[in-house]
Amino acid sequence: MLSEWDLEKFRRQIQIPGLGEEGQEKLKAASVLVTRVGGLGGPTALWLAAAGVGKIVIAHDGVVTPSNLNRMILVRGDGVGKPRAPQMEETLRRFNPDVKVVAVDANATQENVGELVGQVDVVCDTTPHFGERILLNSECWRQGKPMVDAGMNGMEAQLTTILPPDSPCLACRVPEVPEWWHPLGFGVLGAVAGSLGALAAVEVVKLITGYGEPLVGRLLSYDAEDMTFNVYGLHKRPGCEVCG
Amino acid sequence: MSVTIKLPTPLRRHAGQAKVLEVEAATVGEALGKLVEAHPAMRDSLFDSEGRVKQWVRVFLGERDIDDQRGVETPIADGDVISIIPPIAGA
Numbered sequence: 001m002l003s004e005w006d007l008e009k010f011r012r013q014i015q016i017p018g019l020g021e022e023g024q025e026k027l028k029a030a031s032v033l034v035t036r037v038g039g040l041g042g043p044t045a046l047w048l049a050a051a052g053v054g055k056i057v058i059a060h061d062g063v064v065t066p067s068n069l070n071r072m073i074l075v076r077g078d079g080v081g082k083p084r085a086p087q088m089e090e091t092l093r094r095f096n097p098d099v100k101v102v103a104v105d106a107n108a109t110q111e112n113v114g115e116l117v118g119q120v121d122v123v124c125d126t127t128p129h130f131g132e133r134i135l136l137n138s139e140c141w142r143q144g145k146p147m148v149d150a151g152m153n154g155m156e157a158q159l160t161t162i163l164p165p166d167s168p169c170l171a172c173r174v175p176e177v178p179e180w181w182h183p184l185g186f187g188v189l190g191a192v193a194g195s196l197g198a199l200a201a202v203e204v205v206k207l208i209t210g211y212g213e214p215l216v217g218r219l220l221s222y223d224a225e226d227m228t229f230n231v232y233g234l235h236k237r238p239g240c241e242v243c244g
Numbered sequence: 245m246s247v248t249i250k251l252p253t254p255l256r257r258h259a260g261q262a263k264v265l266e267v268e269a270a271t272v273g274e275a276l277g278k279l280v281e282a283h284p285a286m287r288d289s290l291f292d293s294e295g296r297v298k299q300w301v302r303v304f305l306g307e308r309d310i311d312d313q314r315g316v317e318t319p320i321a322d323g324d325v326i327s328i329i330p331p332i333a334g335a
């Protein structure tokens with residue numbers, strides 16, 4: 001049930017035809033996991049908090065390093081050397097004190113992925129490790145949870161939404177970790193990661209509210225160097241070990 | 245047929261940082277063959293040891309995956325665009 005405060009606070013998005021009070025109530029009742037919460041997942045979590053998602057679980061281990069500061073907008077410039085997760089939690093709470101934030105000082109692993117995915121309605125996969133992505137994809141498929149999958153590399157970005165049981169899954173496209181990928185081997189302009197993070201949040205809002213048309217079975221691929229945007233069709237891979 | 249091949253960031257270093265290349269070919273397979281002929285360092289990124297396009301490299305003609313068409317035998321028309329889209333995981 002939306003309070004008077006909710007109605008005033010979210011007045012401008014309730015105004016969007018098709019989203020309305022019903023959509024806002026769904027957002028308030030929803031829970032989302034964002035892992036990890038760096039240059040990409042940080043803006044996703046922030047926009048979900050701004051949109052009024054009721055509970056946000058963030059998972060990200062480690063401490064802030066100087067090289068994080070060009071993109072990780074949820075940590076503080078004076079937080080170098082201190083754990084990331086509490087700083088991210090504090091930023092989200094400061095922005096929206098009404099949101100319930102659960103900060104996990106760990107990344108998704110074989111041991112914790114079931115619990116991480118099990119406590120939310122939607123998963124947002126924003127990690128630089130294909131191993132974690134493949135793990136999250138399998139667990140989401142096992143639990144029947146939708147997953148928004150976003151990745152970038154330099155000025156390029158990709159976004160798709162995986163919706164069990166009918167859509168293609170990540171393993172259809174990435175059956176194994178590509179041997180050329182190194183999690184720290186790519187350049188990041190914070191604004192490119194941030195633009196993709198914002199689009200990932202839009203996908204999550206659509207999944208929760210039922211508004212619009214998520215990128216299910218479609219891959220948005222864009223190159224910020226020349227601002228070309230394309231949407232490609234994806235298909236289920238026959239014999240896929242996860243969804244086939 | 246003249247076809248444009250759009251290269252993703254990881255492959256551009258093998259082609260002098262070119263984002264787009266033009267080749268003459270009648271099928272997608274022929275176009276990819278000419279691409280690696282001109283830039284042999286790309287071969288291992290694109291093809292497995294048996295000469296098949298690697299599973300995680302998606303190749304699109306226009307906006308359709310060639311696996312939804314006739315694979316590498318998919319014919320191309322003059323002016324078509326082939327996009328090579330590997331998965332990326334930066335965050």
